[in-house]
Amino acid sequence: MQFxxxxxxxFAITAATVNGSGSQTANMVLMRAIxxxxxxxxxxxxxxxxxQGEPTWYTLRVSQAGYIARPAVTPIxxxxxxxxxxxxxxxxxxxxxxxxxxxxxxxxxxxxIIPLAIPVRHILDQVGVNQRLRPYxxxxxxxxxxxxxxxxxxxxxxxxxxxxxxxxxxxxxxNLAVIRAAQAWAAAEPSPAHGKYRVHRMHATRGMMLIDGNxxxxxxxLTGGVGVVAWYPxxxxxxxxxxxxxxxxxxxxxxxxxxxxxxxAEDEIAALGIVIGAGWxxxxxxxxxxxxxxxxxTEFAGLGFFAEIPAVIWDVQRVxxxxxxxxxxxxxxxxxxxxxxxxxxxxxxxxxxxMEECFSDAQMAFDLAEQLQTPVFVLSDLDLGMNIWMSxxxxxxxxxxxxxxxxxxxxxxxxxxxARFADVDGDGIGYRTLPGNPHPLAATLSRGTGHNxxxxxxxxxxxxxxxMARLWRKHETARRLVPRPVxxxxxxxxxxxxxxxxxxxAISEARDLLAAAGVxxxxxxxRALPFGAEVTEFIARHQYCVVVEQNHxxxxxxxxxxxxxxxxxxxxxxxxCDGLPLTAPFVRDQVLNCLEQMRESxxxxxxxx
Amino acid sequence: MTHNAIxxxxxxxxxxxxxxxAGCGHDSIASQIIAAAFELSLxxxxxxxxxxxxxxxxxxxxxxxxxxxxxxxxxxxxxxTTGAHLANHTLRPLAVSGDGDTxxxxxxxxxxxxxxxxxxxxxxxxxGVYGLTKGQFSATADEGQELKHAGVNHFPPxxxxxxxxxxxCGFVARSFAGDAKQVRELIKAAFHFxxxxxxxxxxxxxxxxxxxxxxxxxxxxxxxxxxLHDISFVPHYEEIAVDYEPGEVRDVQLHDGPVIRxxxxxxxxxxxxxxxxxxxxxxxxxxxxxxxxxxxLNEHRPTLAETLGIGNTPIAALSENRLRPSREAFAAVxxxxxxxx
Numbered sequence: 001m002q003f004x005x006x007x008x009x010x011f012a013i014t015a016a017t018v019n020g021s022g023s024q025t026a027n028m029v030l031m032r033a034i035x036x037x038x039x040x041x042x043x044x045x046x047x048x049x050x051x052q053g054e055p056t057w058y059t060l061r062v063s064q065a066g067y068i069a070r071p072a073v074t075p076i077x078x079x080x081x082x083x084x085x086x087x088x089x090x091x092x093x094x095x096x097x098x099x100x101x102x103x104x105x106x107x108x109x110x111x112x113i114i115p116l117a118i119p120v121r122h123i124l125d126q127v128g129v130n131q132r133l134r135p136y137x138x139x140x141x142x143x144x145x146x147x148x149x150x151x152x153x154x155x156x157x158x159x160x161x162x163x164x165x166x167x168x169x170x171x172x173x174x175n176l177a178v179i180r181a182a183q184a185w186a187a188a189e190p191s192p193a194h195g196k197y198r199v200h201r202m203h204a205t206r207g208m209m210l211i212d213g214n215x216x217x218x219x220x221x222l223t224g225g226v227g228v229v230a231w232y233p234x235x236x237x238x239x240x241x242x243x244x245x246x247x248x249x250x251x252x253x254x255x256x257x258x259x260x261x262x263x264x265a266e267d268e269i270a271a272l273g274i275v276i277g278a279g280w281x282x283x284x285x286x287x288x289x290x291x292x293x294x295x296x297x298t299e300f301a302g303l304g305f306f307a308e309i310p311a312v313i314w315d316v317q318r319v320x321x322x323x324x325x326x327x328x329x330x331x332x333x334x335x336x337x338x339x340x341x342x343x344x345x346x347x348x349x350x351x352x353x354x355m356e357e358c359f360s361d362a363q364m365a366f367d368l369a370e371q372l373q374t375p376v377f378v379l380s381d382l383d384l385g386m387n388i389w390m391s392x393x394x395x396x397x398x399x400x401x402x403x404x405x406x407x408x409x410x411x412x413x414x415x416x417x418x419a420r421f422a423d424v425d426g427d428g429i430g431y432r433t434l435p436g437n438p439h440p441l442a443a444t445l446s447r448g449t450g451h452n453x454x455x456x457x458x459x460x461x462x463x464x465x466x467x468m469a470r471l472w473r474k475h476e477t478a479r480r481l482v483p484r485p486v487x488x489x490x491x492x493x494x495x496x497x498x499x500x501x502x503x504x505x506a507i508s509e510a511r512d513l514l515a516a517a518g519v520x521x522x523x524x525x526x527r528a529l530p531f532g533a534e535v536t537e538f539i540a541r542h543q544y545c546v547v548v549e550q551n552h553x554x555x556x557x558x559x560x561x562x563x564x565x566x567x568x569x570x571x572x573x574x575x576x577c578d579g580l581p582l583t584a585p586f587v588r589d590q591v592l593n594c595l596e597q598m599r600e601s602x603x604x605x606x607x608x609x
Numbered sequence: 610m611t612h613n614a615i616x617x618x619x620x621x622x623x624x625x626x627x628x629x630x631a632g633c634g635h636d637s638i639a640s641q642i643i644a645a646a647f648e649l650s651l652x653x654x655x656x657x658x659x660x661x662x663x664x665x666x667x668x669x670x671x672x673x674x675x676x677x678x679x680x681x682x683x684x685x686x687x688x689x690t691t692g693a694h695l696a697n698h699t700l701r702p703l704a705v706s707g708d709g710d711t712x713x714x715x716x717x718x719x720x721x722x723x724x725x726x727x728x729x730x731x732x733x734x735x736x737g738v739y740g741l742t743k744g745q746f747s748a749t750a751d752e753g754q755e756l757k758h759a760g761v762n763h764f765p766p767x768x769x770x771x772x773x774x775x776x777x778c779g780f781v782a783r784s785f786a787g788d789a790k791q792v793r794e795l796i797k798a799a800f801h802f803x804x805x806x807x808x809x810x811x812x813x814x815x816x817x818x819x820x821x822x823x824x825x826x827x828x829x830x831x832x833x834x835x836x837l838h839d840i841s842f843v844p845h846y847e848e849i850a851v852d853y854e855p856g857e858v859r860d861v862q863l864h865d866g867p868v869i870r871x872x873x874x875x876x877x878x879x880x881x882x883x884x885x886x887x888x889x890x891x892x893x894x895x896x897x898x899x900x901x902x903x904x905x906l907n908e909h910r911p912t913l914a915e916t917l918g919i920g921n922t923p924i925a926a927l928s929e930n931r932l933r934p935s936r937e938a939f940a941a942v943x944x945x946x947x948x949x950x
Contacts, residue, residue: 252931449680
């Protein structure tokens with residue numbers, strides 16, 4: 001078989017390997033090398049809740065068009081895990097390429113694909129890799145073979161290795177030797193796999209970097225003035241705090257004492273308790289967790305809301321209910337976090353959807369928490385937090401920190417009177433005094449119990465009702481302060497697609513696919529809760545909106561229906577959660593189904609255009 | 610003496626009027642907190658009142674009204690206190706808790722607070738019973754004890770002092786709300802202790818657990834209290850002029866100067882011996898002895914803020930240029946991420 005017309009810069013690779021074998025390093029080198037050649041890339045790491053030995057997959061998408069959603073089809077398979085190889089092979093499209101170790105027992109049993117058996121052991125022998133490093137070096141063999149098949153440049157590979165093994169020259173040398181040996185073997189191996197898919201140099205990634213959302217959030221938090229961090233390890237949020245710990249000495253050196261205290265708490269209850277205590281005492285404090293941790297934090301979230309204490313809580317979502325799928329992605333915490341706590345509790349939530357937003361939301365969350373004197377949640381997810389994304393470099397902040405309404409002793413001397421929760425500005429936000437303020441009027445006893453304007457215990461019905469009404473006013477203030485939705489209006493479109501967070505690439509690509517199918521759409525990506533006026537306006541101006549989200553119950557749609565009940569029946573739902581990031585063809589098909597159903601129930605007249 | 614060294618009167622250390630039952634042990638303790646703070650001339654704004662939920666935790670409103678405070682969640686005050694300490698380690702937390710708040714729902718947080726050595730004065734107002742929910746057993750109730758509504762308690766009590774010693778706490782004391790002087794002296798010593806200090810005070814619940822068969826009643830405390838020593842807090846060592854017989858007095862100097870003077874009563878006891886302290890508690894448990902006084906003292910552990918290397922300026926007071934990366938440091942990280950270096 002020969003393919004005179006290679007497919008250039010628009011394909012995907014799935015590497016099926018064994019967890020704990022260093023395959024992620026190999027995949028990162030491959031991804032970085034292609035990125036170095038100026039070609040847009042995206043990667044999805046599908047890993048088990050396991051330390052070593054279980055199957056893992058990495059999907060690397062190469063797209064000159066800049067599509068970065070998880071690909072629906074991957075025509076190149078690295079079948080390096082015999083346990084899953086048959087299933088993996090079944091996923092390979094006709095004419096797909098299957099790389100596999102020649103010295104293993106498994107062989108692909110399909111005649112419609114291009115098999116390529118790699119003599120892994122022989123290549124490693126050639127390089128002289130010792131027994132201890134062999135399991136890791138094995139994965140670098142497929143990098144070398146793919147480099148030969150795809151035409152990845154030597155300089156790009158070298159740069160990728162340098163970035164991956166920063167400051168470890170011996171590791172760079174060994175891995176480069178393995179890659180070169182594998183490349184040489186593949187170059188000399190006659191195979192129809194040659195020239196079928198190629199990477200050609202572009203300039204689409206110039207000035208960009210590769211980063212994961214947890215690292216972006218960590219750098220953002222350090223830039224945003226975080227002073228106290230308390231956390232409890234939980235996938236997929238742990239790497240956020242670990243990144244924060246590793247960047248702290250470089251970004252905020254402790255020249256005159258630590259500028260940020262980090263404590264690993266005994267559980268998530270204590271983690272948020274520490275954050276609430278620190279926020280009360282005047283520090284910018286945060287925690288990061290995932291669903292099960294959010295459940296444990298519930299009571300403190302309610303206390304923070306009612307005692308009006310600033311706090312920042314990152315929820316890097318994974319699949320629930322319960323322990324669920326700890327290493328898979330979801331958007332299932334939206335409803336529970338919005339109302340986290342008993343009674344009439346409601347929270348401010350930021351919804352980042354890009355690396356730049358993970359960085360900027362990490363800062364803004366502190367500003368909002370202190371301005372609104374309330375816990376602010378940031379809902380990321382495993383896909384955003386742990387996968388590697390392309391990003392523009394982050395800008396250094398040009399605005400000062402917004403520390404909110406705090407009265408000093410001098411202020412109190414001037415004012416001569418003080419009531420913690422008096423709504424003097426009509427925005428529902430009172431003035432804080434921080435512990436340590438020496439003015440005799442400054443001290444109050446913060447509490448989660450019913451209280452009057454002066455923060456004194458009260459069971460008086462009027463006090464209770466007035467306080468709750470003021471908290472609602474504060475929520476209305478939050479509505480005006482949170483980030484606006486990202487809206488793209490297509491003047492011809494009668495259909496609007498609505499989503500939030502990590503599904504943005506799939507929705508954006510699906511819009512192109514829908515347009516090709518004759519359905520024009522506008523889009524709105526929600527950036528925060530509570531919803532602002534633009535949200536209702538967008539829904540109102542479209543005949544029909546489909547809310548695309550990664551959970552089972554259509555949580556964003558439920559909240560939107562509550563927010564604008566007049567439009568509730570014009571909101572369709574594509575709610576899907578199987579733990580994998582959505583693909584564009586899937587979104588297209590589901591949106592078309594949804595529109596079809598609406599047409600049948602005659603809510604949508606005519607075609608979708 | 611109507612004014613103390615910083616010119617405040619005792620009234621400046623009072624709080625709101627108590628709403629606890631008349632005769633509640635917690636109110637006696639509140640009086641001694643007020644007296645101790647007045648006598649120590651504590652600037653009110655340097656103390657933070659921390660509590661959880663329960664009768665004892667409510668009492669945080671009844672003293673030091675000019676100190677900031679946080680009446681937080683049931684059993685979770687230790688975490689809030691830890692956070693406050695990290696944000697501003699120049700403030701001294703005075704924590705009041707109960708046996709339900711500390712030994713039942715909050716035992717885990719209590720222990721972790723102590724093992725991190727957050728420098729709190731932690732008072733457990735221990736009455737073995739839940740008051741606000743009307744008479745259920747707490748985890749410090751005696752095994753076999755009977756209560757009107759709750760019936761018989763079948764489980765052994767948790768010993769707050771033993772738990773504190775095992776958790777690494779360096780100041781562990783037990784007292785009795787009816788022994789005002791001892792309570793006051795212990796609180797004063799605790800305020801000058803460098804690290805977490807726990808005072809477990811048997812504080813009778815006059816409504817639900819003050820009957821004859823209770824070991825947490827006024828009658829029991831008054832007839833059974835067996836002090837280890839006569840304790841007094843001496844703020845300035847040079848003031849000590851009285852001569853004592855050898856072996857009669859043991860002075861322990863705290864790192865910031867004051868002395869805890871332990872005058873021998875009817876036994877030799879060395880509170881700096883951890884094993885002896887645990888043995889004492891075990892023996893007291895097996896013989897049903899109500900031992901009070903300073904059970905364990907060891908001032909050598911760093912506080913949490915010290916362990917984490919926090920400098921003189923509290924994190925809450927750091928200026929913006931220290932809370933943000935420098936332009937150069939930020940640019941260097943971006944350059945590295947961009948692969949430029």
